[in-house]
Amino acid sequence: MKKPIKMSYDETDLRIIEEIRDNARISYKNLSEAVNLSVPAVFERMKKMEERGVIQGYKTAVDYCRIGYPIHVFILLHDDRCRDGVPYMLSQMESIFQFWIVSGEYDYLLEVYLSTSQELDDLLNELYKIGRTHTMLILNKLKEDSL
Known part of the structure; x- marks a missing residue:
């Protein structure tokens, strides 16, 4: 197997990245x-x-609260009951914005935006068919992306 070539980047490259991260336009x-x-x-x-x-x-940063999705949660999901096809199932759930496979006690980390607490309840009921969850409601963002 071929090893990836590690490229070096100087201070100017990092400054360019910082500038476009702050303003992609x-x-x-x-x-x-x-x-x-x-x-x-x-x-x-x-x-x-x-x-x-x-x-x-x-990318464009979007304030989902301003377009009708005031509930922002992260959900940890442990795949207890459904071993095959979970990534596909998660990708089909409209309210799941992003998700990652993670290490540790849980298998997936889901980022979710919702309009109502009822939508959260409905989503959790669907996720319980896959396994155990741990839900974290975002109250306030304290820091934006940075290097």
Whole structure:
């Protein structure tokens, strides 16, 4: 098996990542000014980071509460009853925003946005068919993404 090549990234690359993480819509001109490089140099660095999978995409931050989903929960799920096809089943559940396979006592970590507590109850009843859950209701976000 071939070992992945570890690429080194300098302070400028990390600064570019920080700038685009904070504002994915920043222009190359403004980005070049922020990192003190020419526009073509910034473009080439970003292109290389995209090709190497460091930059995997650009996203828009959404405040789900403002569009009718005020309930934000993380649910840990242990697969006690249903051994096959759980990732597929979870991917079909509309209220599950993202999920990960995790190590430890639980098998999956689900991020969920919901409109009502009844929707949460309904989702948990579906998840109980798969196994045991531990639900954490998000009360307030204290920190955004950072390096």
